[in-house]
Each structure stands twice: as C-alpha cells, then as structure tokens.
Amino acid sequence: MKPIKNILIIGTVFPEPNSSAAGSRMMQIIKAFQAQKWKITFASAAADSEFAVDLAEWNIEKAPIKLNDISFDDFVKHLNPDLVLFDRFMTEEQFGWRVAENCPDAIRILDTEDLHCLRAARQKAWKENRDFKLDDLQEEIIAKREIASILRCDLSLIISSFEMKVLTQQFKIDESILLYLPFMLPNVSEEEQRDCSGFNEREHFITIGNFIHEPNYQAIVYLKKDIWPLIRKKMPEAQIHIYGAYPSEKVNQLNNPKEGFLIKGRTQNVKEVMQKARVCLIPLVFGAGLKGKLIDAMRFGTPNVSTAIAAEGMHDGWPWSGFVANQPKDFADDAVKLYTHESVWSKFQQIGFQIINQNFNEQVWGEKLIETILYLNKNLSEHRKTNFLGAMLQHHTLQSSKYLSKWIEEKNKKN
Numbered sequence: 001m002k003p004i005k006n007i008l009i010i011g012t013v014f015p016e017p018n019s020s021a022a023g024s025r026m027m028q029i030i031k032a033f034q035a036q037k038w039k040i041t042f043a044s045a046a047a048d049s050e051f052a053v054d055l056a057e058w059n060i061e062k063a064p065i066k067l068n069d070i071s072f073d074d075f076v077k078h079l080n081p082d083l084v085l086f087d088r089f090m091t092e093e094q095f096g097w098r099v100a101e102n103c104p105d106a107i108r109i110l111d112t113e114d115l116h117c118l119r120a121a122r123q124k125a126w127k128e129n130r131d132f133k134l135d136d137l138q139e140e141i142i143a144k145r146e147i148a149s150i151l152r153c154d155l156s157l158i159i160s161s162f163e164m165k166v167l168t169q170q171f172k173i174d175e176s177i178l179l180y181l182p183f184m185l186p187n188v189s190e191e192e193q194r195d196c197s198g199f200n201e202r203e204h205f206i207t208i209g210n211f212i213h214e215p216n217y218q219a220i221v222y223l224k225k226d227i228w229p230l231i232r233k234k235m236p237e238a239q240i241h242i243y244g245a246y247p248s249e250k251v252n253q254l255n256n257p258k259e260g261f262l263i264k265g266r267t268q269n270v271k272e273v274m275q276k277a278r279v280c281l282i283p284l285v286f287g288a289g290l291k292g293k294l295i296d297a298m299r300f301g302t303p304n305v306s307t308a309i310a311a312e313g314m315h316d317g318w319p320w321s322g323f324v325a326n327q328p329k330d331f332a333d334d335a336v337k338l339y340t341h342e343s344v345w346s347k348f349q350q351i352g353f354q355i356i357n358q359n360f361n362e363q364v365w366g367e368k369l370i371e372t373i374l375y376l377n378k379n380l381s382e383h384r385k386t387n388f389l390g391a392m393l394q395h396h397t398l399q400s401s402k403y404l405s406k407w408i409e410e411k412n413k414k415n
Contacts, residue, residue, distance in 0.1 A: 114289025
C-alpha cells in the first residue's frame with residue numbers, strides 16, 4: 001500500500017460554486033482533500049467559464065483534456081494519480097476505461113452529484129401527467145448507464161439518503177461501494193444565528209436556482225402560472241424576486257413587474273439577497289439529490305414552502321424548516337401563512353439552523369469521506385474481489401468503449 005498523495009478530478013465542467021449546488025459540492029470535496037495535504041489536479045474537457053472558480057488560488061493545477069483522444073492516456077500516465085474522482089457518471093463513461101487501463105491501481109471514485117436516472121424518470125412521469133413510481137426507473141436507459149458506472153467504480157458518493165435507499169433497495173447495490181455523503185457545511189454559530197435578520201427586517205418572497213437546470217425552470221413556470229396568482233389574490237402587493245445563473249430569453253420573458261413577479265438573474269451574493277427575503281418558495285415538480293437553494297435558505301435563516309420532492313432527503317431525523325405542499329392552493333395558503341405569522345416563521349428559522357448543524361456538519365462528513373478512502377487504499381485488492389459485477393462491466397466496457405472511442409478518434413483525424 002502506497003500513501004495517497006496525488007489526486008485527479010475529472011470534471012464535467014470547471015466548478016462554479018456561485019452558479020450551482022454541484023459546483024459548491026465539488027469545492028467541499030476539494031476542501032476535504034486539501035486538508036490531507038493531497039496534491040490536486042482538476043481536468044475537464046469543458047470550455048473555460050468566466051464564473052468558474054480560480055483554481056490557482058486554491059493551489060490546484062488546472063488541466064484541459066480532450067474527449068476521444070489518446071492524449072489523455074499520456075496525460076494520466078504521466079500524472080500517475082493515486083485516486084481519480086469522476087464528476088458525474090458521464091465523465092466515468094468517457095474516461096473511466098482509460099484510467100483503468102493506464103492507472104489500474106488508482107482508486108476510482110464517482111461523485112454522482114444526484115441520481116440522473118431518478119430525475120429523468122420523474123421528469124418523464126411529470127410530462128405524462130402521472131405519478132412517478134420507483135418501477136419507472138427500470139425502464140430508464142440512463143439508469144442502465146448510471147448504475148453500470150456506479151458498479152465499475154470502487155466507491156460512489158451519494159448525496160441523498162433517499163437515493164441511498166433507491167440504490168440499495170431498488171437496484172440491489174451493495175453498500176460497500178456506496179458512501180452517503182451529503183453537503184459538508186460549517187456550523188451556523190450562535191453568534192451568526194443572533195445576527196441573522198429577523199421577521200420584521202425582511203420583505204418579499206424569493207426563489208433561486210441555476211436556470212440551465214430544467215427542474216428549476218419548470219418550477220418557475222409552475223410558480224408563475226399556478227401558485228403566484230393565488231398568493232397575489234390574498235396579498236395584492238406581494239413580490240417574488242427570482243435569482244439564478246444563466247437566465248435565457250424564455251426565462252426573462254416571465255418577468256412581470258405589474259404582477260410582482262421579478263426575474264433578477266444572477267446574484268453575486270446569495271447571503272445578502274436571501275437574508276433580505278422573508279420566505280423562500282421552492283415548488284419543484286421533479287428533480288433529485290439535495291437542493292442547494294434550500295441549504296442557502298436554512299443557512300441564512302429564511303423559512304420556506306417547498307414541494308415534497310424539494311424537501312426530500314434534506315431533514316432526516318428532524319422536522320422540516322417550513323411547510324411542504326404539493327397542490328397549488330395548499331402551497332399558496334402556506335406561503336401566505338408563513339409570510340404573515342411571525343411565531344411560525346421564527347420556529348422554522350431555528351429548525352433550519354438545527355438541520356444545517358446536525359445533518360450537514362463538514363467535520364463529521366469530511367472525516368467519514370477520508371476514513372473511507374484510506375480504508376479503500378489499504379484494502380483495494382480485496383475490495384475489488386467482492387465486486388464481480390463491477391469487474392465484469394469494467395472488462396466489457398473497456399473493450400466496447402475503447403474501440404468506439406478509437407473509431408471516433410480516427411474519424412476526427414480524417415476531418
């Protein structure tokens with residue numbers, strides 16, 4: 001067993017913590033790695049973004065890579081990482097076989113971010129105007145790809161307790177290759193709780209989310225068409241301020257000052273806008289994983305009204321920091337009640353602080369992540385022997401992906 005010193009992260013994109021929960025999640029993992037003094041290289045085939053974090057400031061080497069290109073083989077051989085972290089299953093599909101072939105002793109970890117197959121199956125059910133059933137997952141092509149990716153890796157990081165149940169109960173995945181790892185956050189101190197703006201210092205409703213993400217866009221449409229008119233009927237002067245990265249023209253067209261429905265676009269300071277608002281509305285109609293927008297609402301003391309899908313996996317063992325409603329009238333009634341009842345609002349604010357401190361403690365989960373990795377490093381050979389399905393999939397995937405990739409590579413040369 002050699003000590004872990006050198007980490008390679010292969011990202012779908014370069015991390016944008018101010019644009020998405022996925023970007024924040026990645027930086028939390030990086031922080032845990034850096035606490036071990038591990039050297040980190042972050043590689044991605046994506047283009048640079050002006051909103052991406054400055055990796056040099058984090059003392060992280062940035063490496064552009066190419067899809068379906070033998071140059072990655074030379075790159076990864078030279079780097080010779082002790083551990084490779086794949087950001088979402090698509091990067092494992094593209095680069096996992098190359099890592100396995102060129103660095104067979106490197107620990108391979110998949111950060112799922114959330115279960116893409118769960119979100120896709122729920123979206124399909126929503127489009128068909130029917131209730132989602134777990135059996136729907138069996139018909140998802142994405143599920144077959146995503147579960148295969150999980151099986152091929154030595155460990156997969158699962159952000160939601162609900163998704164852990166889906167994987168172990170619906171797909172019968174052995175828990176030895178899974179690690180429940182929610183957001184890893186600093187505690188909200190007693191001083192921060194005291195200094196957090198109170199009920200009478202706040203006004204307006206708020207919602208927030210990256211507009212590229214389809215669940216966020218559909219939630220805004222649902223809010224505007226079905227929920228907001230009911231709120232305005234009871235509160236004619238109410239305003240909702242809608243923030244999010246990458247607003248498109250179809251998003252901006254939803255802006256209507258006369259109705260108090262205000263598209264604000266990207267914010268540079270989530271804390272500032274969240275602490276000015278009195279109530280956060282998150283009416284997701286499909287989705288998966290944990291919701292960074294609700295994390296922000298709880299951290300900054302803003303009680304919420306959410307759908308059951310939005311609150312899923314967020315408050316294990318605790319009451320929720322707001323109301324949960326799945327029908328437009330119930331959602332609107334709860335929003336008005338929360339906005340106008342200070343005692344209810346204050347109770348939910350305190351519960352939100354408790355959820356952050358108890359369920360998302362960065363020290364607890366950071367230690368769990370590192371302990372699991374060190375155990376894997378010590379027992380990797382035996383660990384892989386117990387995962388025959390993963391070894392079988394790795395063998396067949398290496399063969400099929402390898403020759404498909406080389407065919408694409410040759411085709412690109414001719415073009």
